[in-house]
Amino acid sequence: MEYKIIFSIQARKLFAAIKDRREQSVILARIEKLKVEPEKQGKALSEELAGYRSIRAVGQRYRIVYQVEPDRVVVVIVGMGRRKEGDKRDVYAVIQDLISDLAISLDDDEF
Numbered sequence: 001m002e003y004k005i006i007f008s009i010q011a012r013k014l015f016a017a018i019k020d021r022r023e024q025s026v027i028l029a030r031i032e033k034l035k036v037e038p039e040k041q042g043k044a045l046s047e048e049l050a051g052y053r054s055i056r057a058v059g060q061r062y063r064i065v066y067q068v069e070p071d072r073v074v075v076v077i078v079g080m081g082r083r084k085e086g087d088k089r090d091v092y093a094v095i096q097d098l099i100s101d102l103a104i105s106l107d108d109d110e111f
Helices: 009-016 021-035 091-109
Strands: 004-007 053-057 062-069 074-082
Touching: 004 009, 004 021, 009 074, 009 091, 021 053, 021 062, 021 074, 062 091, 074 091
Parallel strands: 004 074
Antiparallel strands: 053 062, 062 074
């Protein structure tokens, strides 16, 4: 069974920010491989990013963060970017901020 790939709005923006077309091409090729058994690829993330998975692309420089929705047979690409541990532009820090902003906006909609 093949999964459908969906990009979040944030993932599209982060992808567009990658200026090197060759890097974009390699990232898209890696994402394409997630169509088959995405839950067996990459690594499960923890703490604030629990429920998400991460795979490497373009050597070891980039990370692609995604969520598998097996009941819908969908892989949601949440974001991607360079791994820069300790830097505020680190892909995990950026995605964590996006997810927390989303949670806050969803809470605000309840009132």
